[in-house]
Amino acid sequence: xxxxxxxxxxxxxxxxxxxxxxxxxxxxxxxxxxxxxxxxxxxxxxxxxxxxxxxxxxxxxxxxxxxxxxxxxxxxxxxxxxxxxxxxxxxxxxxxxxxxxxxxxxxxxxxxxxxxxxxxxxxxxxxxxxxxxxxxxxxxxxxxxxxxxxxxxxxxxxxxxxxxxxxxxxxxxxxxxxxxxxxxxxxxxxxxxxxxxxxxxxxxxxxxxxxxxxxxxxxxxxxxxxxxxxxxxxxxxxxxxxxxxxxxxxxxxxxxxxxxxxxxxxxxxxxxxxxxxxxxxxxxxxxxxxxxxxxxxxxxxxxxxxxxxxxxxxxxxxxxxxxxxxxxxxxxxxxxxxxxxxxxxxxxxxxxxxxxxxxxxxxxxxxxxxxxxxxxxxxxxxxxxxxxxxxxxxxxxxxxxxxxxxxxxxxxxxxxxxxxxxxxxxxxxxxxxxxxxxxxxxxxxxxxxxxxxxxxxxxxxxxxxxxxxxxxxxxxxxxx
Amino acid sequence: xxxxxxxxxxxxxxxxxxxxxxxxxxxxxxxxxxxxxxxxxxxxxxxxxxxxxxxxxxxxxxxxxxxxxxxxxxxxxxxxxxxx
Numbered sequence: 001x002x003x004x005x006x007x008x009x010x011x012x013x014x015x016x017x018x019x020x021x022x023x024x025x026x027x028x029x030x031x032x033x034x035x036x037x038x039x040x041x042x043x044x045x046x047x048x049x050x051x052x053x054x055x056x057x058x059x060x061x062x063x064x065x066x067x068x069x070x071x072x073x074x075x076x077x078x079x080x081x082x083x084x085x086x087x088x089x090x091x092x093x094x095x096x097x098x099x100x101x102x103x104x105x106x107x108x109x110x111x112x113x114x115x116x117x118x119x120x121x122x123x124x125x126x127x128x129x130x131x132x133x134x135x136x137x138x139x140x141x142x143x144x145x146x147x148x149x150x151x152x153x154x155x156x157x158x159x160x161x162x163x164x165x166x167x168x169x170x171x172x173x174x175x176x177x178x179x180x181x182x183x184x185x186x187x188x189x190x191x192x193x194x195x196x197x198x199x200x201x202x203x204x205x206x207x208x209x210x211x212x213x214x215x216x217x218x219x220x221x222x223x224x225x226x227x228x229x230x231x232x233x234x235x236x237x238x239x240x241x242x243x244x245x246x247x248x249x250x251x252x253x254x255x256x257x258x259x260x261x262x263x264x265x266x267x268x269x270x271x272x273x274x275x276x277x278x279x280x281x282x283x284x285x286x287x288x289x290x291x292x293x294x295x296x297x298x299x300x301x302x303x304x305x306x307x308x309x310x311x312x313x314x315x316x317x318x319x320x321x322x323x324x325x326x327x328x329x330x331x332x333x334x335x336x337x338x339x340x341x342x343x344x345x346x347x348x349x350x351x352x353x354x355x356x357x358x359x360x361x362x363x364x365x366x367x368x369x370x371x372x373x374x375x376x377x378x379x380x381x382x383x384x385x386x387x388x389x390x391x392x393x394x395x396x397x398x399x400x401x402x403x404x405x406x407x408x409x410x411x412x413x414x415x416x417x418x419x420x421x422x423x424x425x426x427x428x429x430x431x432x433x434x435x436x437x438x439x440x441x442x443x444x445x446x447x448x449x450x451x452x453x454x455x456x457x458x459x460x461x462x463x464x465x466x467x468x469x470x471x472x473x474x475x476x477x478x479x480x
Numbered sequence: 481x482x483x484x485x486x487x488x489x490x491x492x493x494x495x496x497x498x499x500x501x502x503x504x505x506x507x508x509x510x511x512x513x514x515x516x517x518x519x520x521x522x523x524x525x526x527x528x529x530x531x532x533x534x535x536x537x538x539x540x541x542x543x544x545x546x547x548x549x550x551x552x553x554x555x556x557x558x559x560x561x562x563x564x
Contacts, residue, residue: 051496150526158501432531
């Protein structure tokens, strides 16, 4: 058994890296656990260190100076032995354990082998980020239709451009960096279909003006898109996809009315071999929900973890930072990560000095970024009438192949009032992905419009083998 | 060039790529069928959330191709329905 550890951080994206770095600088002993092969999360997704020369991706990133500084800090603490960095480790559950927490993971560094790893610490910080929110449309399960984040992860993590002629659709500023990255790598991005109206941003001038860095970032993407002649069509959605030869061959787009309903006569057919779709993001709460922390309305149609101004959840000793407490981007995640670590240092009464920035300044940064995120969410809502583009045979649950018609019947005939009841009646959300892909859409189809989506509680966040389960209770898996 | 095999055929990959990245780089976006509709599936979310990209690696099924780092000599088999 190794020396006692003060803090386990799950997730090595912007929030988790910043939290770990600040906690380490403050004198704590930290384990930082991530399922990826390199630190960075999805935002700073990189190939593993040894592959950086073979797969150069630096030009696709934003805010890399912060990433590099955090990497340098973490490396320095790893050399002193106070940081245990566990990459390729998938955390499948967490539990209260006396005054602290037990974190159960499997090491998949040599997949398909799995080795159980158990970590214990008095404080746990969950920084598991978010994943793309999806709305189904006819043909969305054709090969070659990916999430926008999936296209980006292939590019940033593996240097792979998924197609030659690409259409992107959905809503939110994330579509722009994906389009810019694809264009920069030689794909022909034939359309970006943004469901929101371009004027929506103008309703929130204060939030925009207080975040000049966001302007600069947006201008950079706009410049790239203009250079590659990528058309951005606002108030437009992908309402269908057609396949040929085993993959997507074209999309149908339509202009939307104010409610998000396709306008008759505006439909266009655009040939494409690849489609990327994203409707904002859903906080990844799998590890937080079973620990019993309260949720709060994130203002973008999803529930997120409720936190105080120091990133403390309602469970003592449990902290969360980044997209798990409301989607708001990497800069916010970094600030929240630092704040969370300062709280851990305070609560554990650790010797030493937390970080280099004062918490008050960090809190102001969080407030500024949160205001921007709220404005962004209001400017990029899910179009309320999106179910208008579903046909009865459109698959909604990809895993269990449950159609929109079946979900609508469950609502109409059997009075299913939420996505959990729909799951029991139709199996939507019962398959491999456990409702991560269809949950928000099923929720929209059956729940009241103003009710935010809260994912179902999953006791096991990632499937593990029985062997690894057995190991995690046997003495072979001494806490490390 | 490093390679793993996909249903017996060698597939080259760049160091650090996942199985899915190498498959997509070779032009493949589907390598599995669904249980009921036998619909083709492959890469979708790219970050381990959707489970569309499942493959069998060295005899172990249910592996997410988008998460598994490719290693030289791995034997990947595809095409199983998702209940296998």
